Amino acid sequence: MAAIEARLAELGIDLPDVVPPVAAYTPAVVDGSHVYTSGQLPMVSGALPATGKVGDGHGRVPADDAKAYARICALNALAAAKSVIGSLDRVTRVVKVVGFVASEPSFTGQPGVINGASEVLGEIFGDAGVHARSAVGVAVLPLDSPVEVELILAFE
Incomplete structure (x- = not known):
């Protein structure tokens, strides 16, 4: 069994199927030795587990x-990457994570939310999972998703 597949099994993680695009884009593209994923929502079995803004208060x-949804986004992004490079064992480094959090106006915890993606990438890839990152609060995301994550991965 390949090293990353073995690590995923050890962690009890099953990569999901690639989430079909909801607009005019492809889930991932290769350019040279990098794979770039489109922003991935926390889709589970074709549906969002929650919608709305992140923050304190009723209905948030x-x-x-x-x-937890950011973690799902990262796994969806890895599935998209795998679909274009064939195996996650080819990944040599997680270069960059960009996370978007649909935030109510006073919410400032975007970095903590996107840690869900960063932490699972570290668990899977170890030192190669340490990356640069942006965690951005936005007014709204596609389908009213609370989070969206995109990855840039280096591979051989």
Whole structure:
């Protein structure tokens, strides 16, 4: 078994199927020795587990839930990357993570939410999973998703 597949199994992680695009784009593209994923939503079995803004208060998505959704986004992005490079064992480094959090106006915990993506990448890739990152609060995301994550991965 390949090293990353073995690590995923050890962690109890099954990569999902690639989420079909919801507009005019492809889930991932290769350019040279990098794979770039489109922004991935936390789709599970074709549906979002929650919608709305992240923050405190009635009707808001709690930050801890959003962190779990960011993890799902990262796994969806890895599935998209694998679909174009064939194997995650080819990944030599997670270069950059960009995370978007649909935030209520006073919410400032975007970095903690996107840690859900960063932490799972570290668990899977170890030192090669350490990356540059942006965590950005936005007014709204596609399909009213609370989070969206995109990756840039180096590979051989």
